[in-house]
Amino acid sequence: MSLQYKNKNLVLLVVGCSGSGKSTYAIRFLLNCKASCRFIFDPRGEYADKLKRRACRVPAELHAAVGTGWVIYDPSYLFPGDPNTALEKFCEWAWTVSAKLPGQKIMFVDEVWKHCSPNFIPKSLAMILMDGRKNGIGSLLTTHRPNKLNDAIAGEATELVSFSLNGGLKLEWLAKNFDDFPVDQVKDLPPLHFIAQNLDSTAISRGELKF
Ligand SMILES: Nc1ncnc2c1ncn2[C@@H]1O[C@H](COP(=O)(O)OP(=O)(O)O)[C@@H](O)[C@H]1O
Numbered sequence: 001m002s003l004q005y006k007n008k009n010l011v012l013l014v015v016g017c018s019g020s021g022k023s024t025y026a027i028r029f030l031l032n033c034k035a036s037c038r039f040i041f042d043p044r045g046e047y048a049d050k051l052k053r054r055a056c057r058v059p060a061e062l063h064a065a066v067g068t069g070w071v072i073y074d075p076s077y078l079f080p081g082d083p084n085t086a087l088e089k090f091c092e093w094a095w096t097v098s099a100k101l102p103g104q105k106i107m108f109v110d111e112v113w114k115h116c117s118p119n120f121i122p123k124s125l126a127m128i129l130m131d132g133r134k135n136g137i138g139s140l141l142t143t144h145r146p147n148k149l150n151d152a153i154a155g156e157a158t159e160l161v162s163f164s165l166n167g168g169l170k171l172e173w174l175a176k177n178f179d180d181f182p183v184d185q186v187k188d189l190p191p192l193h194f195i196a197q198n199l200d201s202t203a204i205s206r207g208e209l210k211f
């Protein structure tokens with residue numbers, strides 16, 4: 001299989017405080033994007049519930065779900081109490097599957113700060129962030145604690161979306177990592193309003209999610 005270089009390697013980072021709209025944005029994005037497969041790490045069952053789809057618990061279910069374009073993984077069955085190992089294995093598996101699957105694939109990890117730290121990131125997630133383009137797999141990551149993220153995430157991000165965000169350390173982190181981003185404006189954003197920046201072109205857009 002040739003390297004899937006023609007696919008854009010998207011690394012979309014969505015930040016914002018709790019209840020600001022990150023999950024709603026992620027769901028809209030996953031529903032609207034033209035991905036051949038979405039890999040969703042769902043330790044709390046939030047996305048199986050919201051998307052009204054069955055979560056996969058064992059490898060046979062994961063493999064069977066690829067053809068539907070929606071692989072929602074519940075790690076609590078095979079990795080109870082150990083979501084970090086589960087995420088490592090899930091990313092590794094998604095990476096391997098993506099090599100054989102044409103089209104754009106996307107890995108979604110909600111509240112990714114829970115699974116990394118400034119000094120640690122699961123190796124296979126780092127591989128997807130840094131080399132995802134080889135296998136046509138982008139990523140969508142959300143966090144309400146951007147300052148707890150690993151540098152690889154900020155370094156590889158291609159798009160930043162910020163909902164309302166407060167707190168000195170969090171805002172400082174945004175300003176430090178994204179020079180041109182209007183950090184001073186995110187404090188006052190109402191729920192479901194966001195500011196987005198394409199980090200390649202630096203173009204900024206604003207939006208509001210509606211139910
Ligand atoms: N289906 C819905 N209808 C109306 N409001 C909703 C719905 N889903 C979420 N919300 C509201 O939208 C806001 C954003 O929620 P959410 O996207 O889950 O935030 P986050 O993921 O940033 O914590 C919250 O105020 C939530 O109560």
Ligand SMILES: [Mg+2]
Nearest residue numbers: 022023024110
């Ligand atoms: Mg959420």
